[in-house]
Amino acid sequence: MAKTRTDAPLLDVRNLSVQFTTRAGTVTVLDDISFTLERGERISFVGESGCGKSMTALALMGLLPAMGRVSGGQILFKGEDLTQASAARLRRLRGNEVSMIFQEPMTSLNPVFTIGQQIVEVLRLHRGIDNASARRRALELLEAVRIPNASARIDDYPHQLSGGQRQRVMIAIALACEPEILIADEPTTALDVTVQAEIFALLRDLGTKLDTAIILITHDMGAVAQMSERMLVMYAGRRVEEGRVADVVGAPAHPYTRGLIACVPHITSNVAAITEQLPEIDGIVPPITRFGRDECLFAPRCIRVADGCLAAKPQQVEMAGHDAHSVACWHPFASEGAKG
Amino acid sequence: MSAQLALDVRNLSVSFPMRGRDADGRRRRLLAVDDVSFSVARGKTLGIVGESGSGKTTAAMAVARLVPKMAGSIIIDGTDFGALDTEALRRARQRVQIIFQDPYSSLNPRLRAADIVREPLIYAGATSRTEQDRIIDELFEAVGLRPEQKALFPHQFSGGQRQRIGIARALSTRPSLIICDEPVSALDVAVQAQILNLLKSLQAQFGLTYLFISHDLGVVQHMCDDIAVMYMGQFMEYANRESFFAAPRHPYSEALLDAVPTIEVGAQATGGKLVDGAIPDLTKPQTGCRFASRCPHVAAGCEDSVPLLDVWPGTSDHQLACYRAAEFAAS
Structure with missing residues (x-):
């Protein structure tokens, strides 16, 4: 998919500082971080x-975390300063334009939903597509992350998968909306x-x-x-x-x-x-x-x-x-x- | 020769009972360790590497008599540790100590550091309180902890310091063998080097013998004199460090080494060479090479009978279990 290239970087973090308010007072956990x-x-x-x-x-x-706040600097994502964004805007952003996968694939999947349901959830929320097409897309994603025999595994629960397969499912969820x-x-x-x-x-x-x-x-x-x-x-x-x-x-x-x-x-x-x-x-x-x-x-x-x-x-x-x-x-x- | 061996394990097998029965009405059992033999000379280190589930920790725990063995002998310093029972076993346990992976869950949170190190001495018996205190002082110094830290509780230490307490505890009874079960994999990268260096210098200082369990080939290369590569309960390759790293010969060893990311920019790890095959069911008797389903070099015959460890021609002790090694070594 061809995206238009602009002169401004995709992400421009300028002098970002984050402070925590702790019992010992205010501490600076991020101090003047910049990168593009x-x-x-x-x-x-x-x-x-x-x-x-x-x-x-x-x-x-x-x-x-609740005790932390951005105390200085900007996070410019395609020109928009995310430090000023509303909670609703950030909710639309997460999992859609910016996604994240974590260290522990065991604990970052929900144990009571099938992996298919967990991919469908992301697609329905951010893309607003119907259940059947979301499920078709979920299957494509599982194939893209090379889960063997994806059509049979889509209804599996996380505990039925190995650690590596769970991380593949996490990647499928993270990439479902083709984040930037x-x-x-x-x-x-x-x-x-x-x-x-x-x-x-x-x-x-x-x-x-x-x-x-x-x-x-x-x-x-x-x-x-x-x-x-x-x-x-x-x-x-x-x-x-x-x-x-x-x-x-x-x-x-x-x-x-x-x-x-x-x-x-x-x-x-x-x-x-x-x-x-x-x-x-x-x-x-x-x-x-x-x-x-x-x-x-x-x-x-x-x-x-x-x-x-x-x-x-x-x-x-x-x-x-x-x-x-x-x-x-x-x-x-x-x-x-x-x-x- | 055997007098110099701190540990000599012959034909060790370990199996765990499973739910259900097989066709003959016998309890199903999972054969986690299948007929492995290894030895460690006094003052040396043997590393067992493999992926999770390979049986490396189970083999080590069987050596320590913490899981029951099904067959085989375990000789420690010339005595048959594997045959000991009840009171004799309890007395002999001080000769094998373990350094655990997780320094957070392996120390009793309600004991002070000194008392954690003291516990094995109490169970070993025969030392007075003053003698125990003297040993604890020595050990704290040897592992790089300050005397005033003896009175602290585990939560007051960092991960690396906690691992030092675990090491002091393992050294307290002057064991013949120390099992290091992934001793640095829970630690931060800079602290790993500190603990590896400590283990090395303690080995030089006290002539310690290590059985070193790890999934990290870089760490194993640094720490071990001999290396055994384990897969699904059996050794695939078993050689001294020089011979192994100069020319790893088993396809599985090769795949493991290839998968380690190097710091050479652009040189990409190629773990993808492994075939994405089914992993053998260890509750059933194996009829061929366990690695065949994932082996990129698999050929006719590999699945017909189980390859046995054999000395590679031209070497004295480089053993491997592969039908195909000679063929692709020539190519």
Whole structure:
């Protein structure tokens, strides 16, 4: 389906900040997040749990928890600022123009309805089509997500399916209305690696076919390299590095990005090259009460920490030699000579 | 040779009773582990990898005598652990300890950290309270926890710290064998490296022997000296790390490795090579290769009889169970 391309990006998030009101006072869980997403583009949000990846996605969907609110910035979706949208507008948007799939395919399907009914529900709500054509469409969708013998499985309940099949059904529901953006929040964490490869292939194929932009939320650098063109590394509610995946993975500038890549044992056929100890990132993500301070929040865990890192929050600066590769660090690794 | 083996398992089978009876009126049973043999030398690590449902955890739990075995022998440090009973078994249990996957549900929320580590010592008997305190102090230091944290409850720790408590508990009785059942898969990515490094350095420090259960081939490659690939209750391939990763020979091992996403941009994982076939019904006797229904290399004969683990020509200990490996290795 050909969609007209315009100059403005599909999604333009500008200086988004989100605050939580907690018993300990107001905390900034997202601090000045900006990024853009073009039609059909695939981007990954990377970082440890508690860094704001999922919160960014929930903010896009208008699904922030009750204690949270957008405290600054704009979410421009085709020019419309979603931070100002009404609840009714967001309800029409969700599942229609922007969809989301979650980590746990076991708990995100309703156990008391058949998978067919759950796909039909979305189509009837957003498309207003009658039951019979919605069911025909549901069958097509189940075939599109490669559920074997779909016409027999359409009346199955979620518990009758395997984990991988349930995630396929989630994808079918999410793509039922051919959304412009699909947010996939750790979609394969609960699945076997062979099933993961199939789900990734499916998402890539369907994303290309429908010209759907995909935001993948993950902590797995391998998944990033498989799935995305661009990536955004988040730490403690901030964007610390952004760029094309090839640039960022090939020459990570932020010590955090570098640590995330190095601390995972990557498979090699040269076993002799394996070191006894993995490079570690010391410590853990700070509690959200520390977020939002005017300092580098990664400094306590950083191998390159120096005087001044705690004096002010580092601003995002462009890396020389790469197009659209930026980093927020007082002492980034230089892009040249950083290979390997 | 066998004196150096911390663990020697021969022909282990585990089955679970199912509802219903078969044609002969016998109780239906699901054969979760079917005739597997493996051994771990003292101070070494054996990794068992496979998808969920492959039987890897069941095999390990049978070794720990936490699920009953149907057949086979389990020799730990030269004694027949599998044959022990009642009081003798209770006394011997201290020689096998487990580090669990989920550090949230595997610690008693009502015990302080020190008392969680103390519990196995109490059941092992024969140590005084002062001796227990000394061991607990040592273990807290070894796993990187501060002495003042002994008085805290599990909910006051992060996931990684909780896993450290679980590790200290597993070390407390100086076991001959530690079963690590997916010890890092519930942890955050940066914390995984911290715990893997800790397991490695404790192994070097105390000469620990690990039976390491994981679905993550990267972690297994990093941690293990030997690797067994399990599918539907049987080993498909069993080799030392060098030999296995230099040339994995079973189609299933190949598929597992291919499915792991690499950080090389553009190199896409090809797990899709697997055939989308039916998975064998383990409540019935198997007549052929279990993997045949999903194998991209399947040929006539694969489904006629069960392939047995056999040493690959030209290697000393690289075993695999495949009729077709020689053929496609040549091509």
